[in-house]
Amino acid sequence: MKITIVGTGYVGLVSAVGLAELGHRVFCVDTDPQKIEILKSGRATFYEPGLDKLLKKNLANRRLSFTVSLAQVIDQSEIIFICVGTPPQPDGSADLTYVKQVAASIQTLSKQGKIVVTKSTVPIGTGAMLEQILNKKPGRVFEAVSCPEFLREGQAVYDFFHPDRIVVGADKQSVGFKVINLFSAVKTHKMVTSRETAELIKYAANAFLATKISFINEISNVCEKTGADVEEVAKGMGLDKRINPYFLKAGIGYGGSCFPKDVRALRQLSGGNGYNFRLLKAVIEVNNKQRQLFFEKIKKVLGSLEGKKIGVLGLAFKGNTDDVRESAAVDLIKKLVKAKAKVSCFDPQAVANARLVLNGRIRYCANAYETMEQADALIIATEWPQFAKLDFKKVKKLLRQPIIFDGKNLLNHQLIKKAGFSYYSVGRS
Numbered sequence: 556m557k558i559t560i561v562g563t564g565y566v567g568l569v570s571a572v573g574l575a576e577l578g579h580r581v582f583c584v585d586t587d588p589q590k591i592e593i594l595k596s597g598r599a600t601f602y603e604p605g606l607d608k609l610l611k612k613n614l615a616n617r618r619l620s621f622t623v624s625l626a627q628v629i630d631q632s633e634i635i636f637i638c639v640g641t642p643p644q645p646d647g648s649a650d651l652t653y654v655k656q657v658a659a660s661i662q663t664l665s666k667q668g669k670i671v672v673t674k675s676t677v678p679i680g681t682g683a684m685l686e687q688i689l690n691k692k693p694g695r696v697f698e699a700v701s702c703p704e705f706l707r708e709g710q711a712v713y714d715f716f717h718p719d720r721i722v723v724g725a726d727k728q729s730v731g732f733k734v735i736n737l738f739s740a741v742k743t744h745k746m747v748t749s750r751e752t753a754e755l756i757k758y759a760a761n762a763f764l765a766t767k768i769s770f771i772n773e774i775s776n777v778c779e780k781t782g783a784d785v786e787e788v789a790k791g792m793g794l795d796k797r798i799n800p801y802f803l804k805a806g807i808g809y810g811g812s813c814f815p816k817d818v819r820a821l822r823q824l825s826g827g828n829g830y831n832f833r834l835l836k837a838v839i840e841v842n843n844k845q846r847q848l849f850f851e852k853i854k855k856v857l858g859s860l861e862g863k864k865i866g867v868l869g870l871a872f873k874g875n876t877d878d879v880r881e882s883a884a885v886d887l888i889k890k891l892v893k894a895k896a897k898v899s900c901f902d903p904q905a906v907a908n909a910r911l912v913l914n915g916r917i918r919y920c921a922n923a924y925e926t927m928e929q930a931d932a933l934i935i936a937t938e939w940p941q942f943a944k945l946d947f948k949k950v951k952k953l954l955r956q957p958i959i960f961d962g963k964n965l966l967n968h969q970l971i972k973k974a975g976f977s978y979y980s981v982g983r984s
């Protein structure tokens with residue numbers, strides 16, 4: 556099948572490369588000419604394990620191509636995927652400007668009717684609205700379909716080929732199955748639903764995962780008051796198959812480009828439809844409070860942060876990605892800088908992106924050890940696995956005082972305390 560993908564960010568590029576690898580011919584379009592030039596040269600524009608290799612392979616076998624011109628490729632494909640951003644507006648609702656722009660361009664440029672699939676996360680009713688834009692003029696019939704994306708950054712390529720499910724929402728079942736069939740080589744649960752249901756599945760899934768995180772973070776706070784250990788509580792809970800062990804990791808709260816945005820958007824769209832989704836208000840509050848509580852913990856131990864030298868490990872919102880959107884690590888560094896601490900930081904992949912969002916006198920280090928030279932404390936803010944494998948004898952020598960704040964509960968707290976560190980984590984004493 557010939558497919559056009561509009562938007563080559565995390566979702567669009569991974570989908571494009573994945574669909575090409577499944578044997579489809581994929582034309583990719585993005586308005587950012589710099590991005591397109593880099594992609595044409597066979598380099599991914601963000602860090603995602605395994606992506607570069609498949610990108611190069613499918614460029615070489617000519618199943619993948621990149622352009623800034625939708626007009627050039629639109630009539631070569633039967634199915635168009637919209638994968639552009641839907642950033643939050645000040646009231647929390649999703650901004651559909653880019654999605655609508657793409658639909659309007661398709662409407663103007665396409666000679667024939669097509670299936671237009673939305674992979675961007677969009678509010679319920681967007682599919683119906685897009686179909687109206689697309690079918691503004693009679694003579695061609697466009698079908699708007701929802702195919703929400705569930706990939707996890709850091710494992711996105713794996714997730715493309717091994718998803719837990721593929722959901723397609725369409726008004727006509729035959730159209731839904733045409734889209735599902737693009738993924739016939741992928742063995743997983745496949746669901747064809749109404750468009751509205753598919754759109755809501757995406758928000759409901761993300762809001763539920765965020766709720767699990769806020770729930771275990773609340774439990775971590777009870778642990779700190781009572782002396783219980785949140786890691787063991789989570790393990791004991793997760794062994795119950797009805798609960799499962801995933802997303803029960805206490806820490807400094809969820810971040811990233813999706814959870815914060817999607818939880819707020821679901822709350823806002825529920826309100827807009829006359830329903831007050833009370834639970835989500837609490838989920839958001841707990842997440843914000845969790846970040847603040849960790850900062851307070853640091854201040855309680857170190858006293859005034861003015862002039863204190865702090866090493867921070869991690870800038871990305873989670874390990875294995877270079878994405879810093881809504882990163883709790885970045886948020887924490889902003890708080891430290893505001894309190895006049897001297898921050899030295901390191902991240903294996905996210906420094907370039909962090910530089911774009913962080914201001915102030917921050918030292919970006921070439922490796923983890925550099926951040927902690929003569930520092931008053933070390934903070935772990937992202938769960939990169941290599942941070943757990945540091946030489947802690949060396950860490951102790953480098954720090955001015957052996958204090959570690961672990962916002963991700965990455966280290967074994969018994970071992971690290973035994974090694975002579977004053978160690979503060981989340982929900983463990």
Ligand SMILES: NC(=O)c1ccc[n+]([C@@H]2O[C@H](COP(=O)([O-])OP(=O)(O)OC[C@H]3O[C@@H](n4cnc5c(N)ncnc54)[C@H](O)[C@@H]3O)[C@@H](O)[C@H]2O)c1
Nearest residue numbers: 562563564565566585586587638639640641653675676704
């Ligand atoms: N990143 C994730 O983990 C993830 C997972 C699931 C769903 N989503 C959803 O997918 C959507 C895209 O997310 P992302 O992280 O890939 O965004 P992104 O910001 O990484 O990429 C969006 C891309 O769209 C391009 N673009 C914008 N307007 C365009 C236009 N008119 N024509 C062509 N290209 C245009 C931008 O230049 C950019 O490259 C969002 O709705 C997001 O919520 C993201």
